[in-house]
Amino acid sequence: MTDTVDDVEQPYDTDASHQEKIESLEDRIDILDAQNEEMRDKLLDANAENNKYQQKLERLNHENKKLKQSPLFVATVQEVAEDGVIIKQHGNNQEALTEVTDELREKLEPGSRVAVNNSLSVVTDLSDETDVRARVMEVEESPGVNYDDIGGLAEQMNEVRETVELPLESPEMFDDVGIQPPSGVLLHGPPGTGKTMLAKAVANQTDATFIKMAGSELVHKFIGEGAKLVRDLFEVAREHEPAVIFIDEIDAIASKRTDSKTSGDAEVQRTMMQLLSEMDGFEERGEIRIIAATNRFDMLDRAILRPGRFDRLIEVPKPDAEGREKIFAIHTQDMNLADDVDFGDLAANATDASGADIKAVCTEAGMFAIRDDRTEVRMADFDEAWTKIEAEDEESDEVTKTFA
Numbered sequence: 001m002t003d004t005v006d007d008v009e010q011p012y013d014t015d016a017s018h019q020e021k022i023e024s025l026e027d028r029i030d031i032l033d034a035q036n037e038e039m040r041d042k043l044l045d046a047n048a049e050n051n052k053y054q055q056k057l058e059r060l061n062h063e064n065k066k067l068k069q070s071p072l073f074v075a076t077v078q079e080v081a082e083d084g085v086i087i088k089q090h091g092n093n094q095e096a097l098t099e100v101t102d103e104l105r106e107k108l109e110p111g112s113r114v115a116v117n118n119s120l121s122v123v124t125d126l127s128d129e130t131d132v133r134a135r136v137m138e139v140e141e142s143p144g145v146n147y148d149d150i151g152g153l154a155e156q157m158n159e160v161r162e163t164v165e166l167p168l169e170s171p172e173m174f175d176d177v178g179i180q181p182p183s184g185v186l187l188h189g190p191p192g193t194g195k196t197m198l199a200k201a202v203a204n205q206t207d208a209t210f211i212k213m214a215g216s217e218l219v220h221k222f223i224g225e226g227a228k229l230v231r232d233l234f235e236v237a238r239e240h241e242p243a244v245i246f247i248d249e250i251d252a253i254a255s256k257r258t259d260s261k262t263s264g265d266a267e268v269q270r271t272m273m274q275l276l277s278e279m280d281g282f283e284e285r286g287e288i289r290i291i292a293a294t295n296r297f298d299m300l301d302r303a304i305l306r307p308g309r310f311d312r313l314i315e316v317p318k319p320d321a322e323g324r325e326k327i328f329a330i331h332t333q334d335m336n337l338a339d340d341v342d343f344g345d346l347a348a349n350a351t352d353a354s355g356a357d358i359k360a361v362c363t364e365a366g367m368f369a370i371r372d373d374r375t376e377v378r379m380a381d382f383d384e385a386w387t388k389i390e391a392e393d394e395e396s397d398e399v400t401k402t403f404a
């Protein structure tokens, strides 16, 4: 009889447990659906990211290919003759007669700059290009940076003043003591820590013209062009004495020698040798001081650090908490700040920030206030700004790492 009861009750139990199972399976399906959706989103993001990197890779490959193409040399036309043009190569001053097309001949005149290939055929006329000098050199009569605009680099500032300002303002002191002032000063440290600012401030203080050139601009596609630009750089400085020459990214032309023997490397070497020989001719340099900067001190060829060259090394590190506080104060001096803004807290929060990061945080905090239709900038705006800048920094670090 019990069997019969069981038989009757079982379908009911089975129904209930089926129902439960179905529900739990449906729940599971919902979860899996959601997970699937999430994974699909991630996949789409990853694909987009992949595309971005792929494009960047293609661009770099293209650039790489261009750099490996056979090099062109720069030459100046001496004479347009009946049977061709006589050109003089920069660098080795070799003269040669070379044939040109009628179309090119019409454009050329004595003094025109041309690019020639290995067999000295004129490949292109360079006169149309904007003056390279003007493009790569930044000349400022009085850069608007004062020592007060720089936060947290008291020691570095003193050293720069002693090695650059003093010889420009009181050269007789060095004569009296009988020593040569240091030739060149090398500022090294992470990006955005105020190296350019230091150089500008010292030029401003001494009423010297500030002449800036980036090392990467000296690495040119034409053989002989880099060395010529270095000569031009010193010539411009001589025309503007007193002058402070600032060579940023010096590592681009003064890296340790690599084993590869491409013509590009030889060209970079020649550019560096030209710079060294300009520096070695120190006595005739007059009232010109040279400051160089790099983020890659470890890469530098020791030849440029020998006495008489960049013999004063000044490390410009990221600011400590006190420095960060000062830099926050400097970059917010024209901002309308709410009472709750505390520079000490901001500095404590922004660990590992460079001066440039702090400047970016201040601007971004102002943008948050504007978006919120306020004229007063609050502590919360700075916090949000810092989170944003930090995330952006991390992202660019990732990209750098991926392509390193």
Ligand SMILES: Nc1ncnc2c1ncn2[C@@H]1O[C@H](COP(=O)(O)OP(=O)(O)OP(=O)(O)O)[C@@H](O)[C@H]1O
Residues within 6 Å of the ligand: 149, 150, 151, 152, 153, 190, 191, 192, 193, 194, 195, 196, 197, 198, 248, 293, 294, 295, 319, 327, 330, 354, 355, 356, 357, 359
């Ligand atoms: N110590 C600082 N005090 C105040 N502002 C700073 C400081 N350091 C950097 N900044 C801000 O960051 C900007 C960039 O700094 P700067 O160009 O001097 O850095 P850098 O060290 O030359 O960088 P890089 O190595 O990238 O050329 C400056 O214009 C300034 O607004």
